[in-house]
Amino acid sequence: MHDPFEQSLRDMLKASPSALERDDDACLGRVLKTANRQVGAGDMFSLLGRWGQALMIAINNGSAHVAPVRRTASKKADKAD
Numbered sequence: 001m002h003d004p005f006e007q008s009l010r011d012m013l014k015a016s017p018s019a020l021e022r023d024d025d026a027c028l029g030r031v032l033k034t035a036n037r038q039v040g041a042g043d044m045f046s047l048l049g050r051w052g053q054a055l056m057i058a059i060n061n062g063s064a065h066v067a068p069v070r071r072t073a074s075k076k077a078d079k080a081d
Contacts, residue, residue: 009034015027
């Protein structure tokens with residue numbers, strides 16, 4: 001299975017800023033920074049999705065309590081005098 005995220009990270013590792021001088025630490029740092037940013041964005045979207053789902057469940061469960069209650073004439077409430 002082809003993963004475009006993994007492929008982009010591999011391409012970043014292979015790309016060097018200069019043909020004569022290659023700083024492996026800087027290259028690795030750049031790749032890790034990009035990976036961390038993309039994973040963090042995915043986590044934020046996941047969190048927002050779960051928050052939205054919880055909100056919809058709460059609205060669905062609470063909607064029955066918003067409906068008006070109608071008392072019929074056949075039922076009379078006893079009053080304590």
